[in-house]
Amino acid sequence: MSTPRPPARRSKLDLDPVTVRKARSLARQAGRPIVDLAQKHTTVSVERATLRLAGLSGADPDGTPWVNRLLDAVRGDVGIEHGVALPVWDALVRGEAEDLETLAQKASAGSVRFRLPEGRDLTRARSAATRQVGAGIRRMDARRRERERLVRRYGDPQHQPWIYLIVATGDIYEDMPQAQQAAREGADVIAVIRSTGQSLLDYVPEGPTREGFAGTYATQDNFRLMRAALDESSKRLRRYVRLTNYASGLCMPEIAALAGLERLDMMLNDSMYGILFRDINPVRTFVDQRFSRQVHARAGIIINTGEDNYLTTADAVEAAHTVTVSQLLNEYFAKEAGLEDWQLGLGHAFEIDPDLPDSFRMELAHAMLARDLFPKAPLKWMPPTRHMTGDVFRGYLLDAFFNLAGVLTGQSILLVGMMTEAVVTPWLSDRDLALQNVRYVMNAAGSLHEDFRPAPDGFIAQRARQVLAESIDLLERILAHSSNAGLLDAIADGTFGLMKRPADSGRGLEGVARKAPGYVNPATDLLEAP
């Protein structure tokens, strides 16, 4: 199977199954109203993702993608609350243009009027849309089968956790050799960090890109180029090297679709990250997130959630339970959208102040709690950033303890920490030293987790139980909020990561529409079909 499978073992913390069930049930209760909300709305990005699945790509001479051009024209004529599919394929069926791109061109020149078809026109538009969007989904299915074939041919890494390395030059043509070099040096997963500005762009840039800030733009061409480069590496190294990018920000659904079409293997996709850290409107995020997760589920992509981020703004000890709550919510939202356990790369991080007494024991407690709560999930273990001070020597030591905690608690995906975190973007030598660190710990400690069992009522077990109890308290407080969508209120009043994000503000709100009766989206229909 194409997932880093956690080592088979019994729960080590002896968590009370009734408490664990209660935590899950509370997360479900908190998440359910959000799912209802998501089902009642659509967004410009969901509609554009539908057009992308139908095969529309490319951009006008100014670089505005045709999906944006076409969507804006439809929106101007009939709005998006009925979905983009009916008016667009009605125009195609009427013969306004022979294909989507021509239609987009004509529409942006103002020479097409869109309408909402009725009766037989509606049926014809709907079946034409379903046919074309269905072809895109079948293309995604083919890419998934292709991945499964390559994994069978080249095999998965022999070790646990999988080694995850980041590449970020801003230039895709620099990224490719760097990623191949990282794979040669032992990386199992390559993540191409995005340019910092991208999450707030309400369009997906086009073409191969060579200019980015602290990262490289996520574009369909960049995805394709990097996947091809790593396919080459996989062939040479005789192991399948996975590729990761980010389905986040205002274009989350579209990027998810492009990832499915270009056979990316993992996508960062958190349920609340954009709200908390990018001030994206909560409704926009939850609608986009649900659609993107449906796409990931279908494409066989492993999602990585972003709980590590809470600990970069809030204290890692005091806020440990917010990580657990977010993991539980991410799990609920993910499963509701059709993802399976093996696709849930729930995140957490090694961010406790190293000057605190017993900091490592607490790290172990938190990491084991995640492992025991989500025994089948490929957990993603994130390195220290907040207490990396610029003292690279101390940083190297801290990263070694991070690696040890990862091995000792059976984490599945290990993001390699750099001693130059907070100093420079990693140098060639930083990456090599970091990999030596990981390899040393994995060689030296290997299957130490088999021997490691915390005392039943010792510090670690008690700390884990305490965090779980605090998580349940927090979930109960969320549910006690006045309105029935208590989670939205909790986000509004700063429960997560200390950021206050009211549901009626934030970026991208203008791109949200309440679905009208008769809303049609063939992509959602096909993705939700049993």
Added chain:
Amino acid sequence: MNDTVVSPGPIVRPYGDTTGDGMVQVSFTLPIPHSKVAEGAAAQLAAKMGIEPALVVHAKPMGPGFTFFVVYGRVNHLVDVSAVQVVERDYPLLAAKEVNLAIRTGLRRRLVVVGACIGTDAHTVGIDAILNIKGFAGEKGLEYYRELKVVNLGAQVSVPRLVERAQAEKADAVLVSQVVTQRDAHVSNTKQMSAAFREAYPSHRRPLLIVGGPRFDESMADELGVDRVFVRGTTPGEVASYLTHQLVTRRAR
């Protein structure tokens, strides 16, 4: 009780384990495959850096075309401490209570601080460490000060929006954090920001402009067009004290 410390003269050299030994340690990568020649090349570079004799203690191939070196050696440069120029703290460090009292009596209203990360920079770590009540290094952030009104605009704020909000809030001071430094974005963003404020305000009404980030140099304030640059390790208390000094104490005089 007191250790006897020999007060160092104005001229010093690095200290390994003996006064005056001048020992330093550096590491670097050269884009050549590992060989005896590569090690010689590392020694040559060290010599050009003033490290002589240089001991190449570690050389490791990194990928096909690169070698990583660790070099120890005696550096033949001297440091003249009397010629060092730094920005010394030119304001008194106040406790939160003292800041509140000074503002209350000196300004008779709350002092308004607007903060943001500008440009494409999404790293709010710095601005949050200074502004969020949570604070940094055991000190509470500016939100904790009763007499400070803090408006944290968060990440990726455009310069026009920052100016607009500063005007709407009648900001006394604007704090900008810049972490991302690729292609010197922190410098160009800051210059753009200070120019926009100069354009939008008459000079005597302009809010105090403060920029902070790990890769700024304190002496860059004039070049950047800001009133103050804060660097790595700055605490909220220092920022609050500076604000009080500039906007309350000095203005009252």
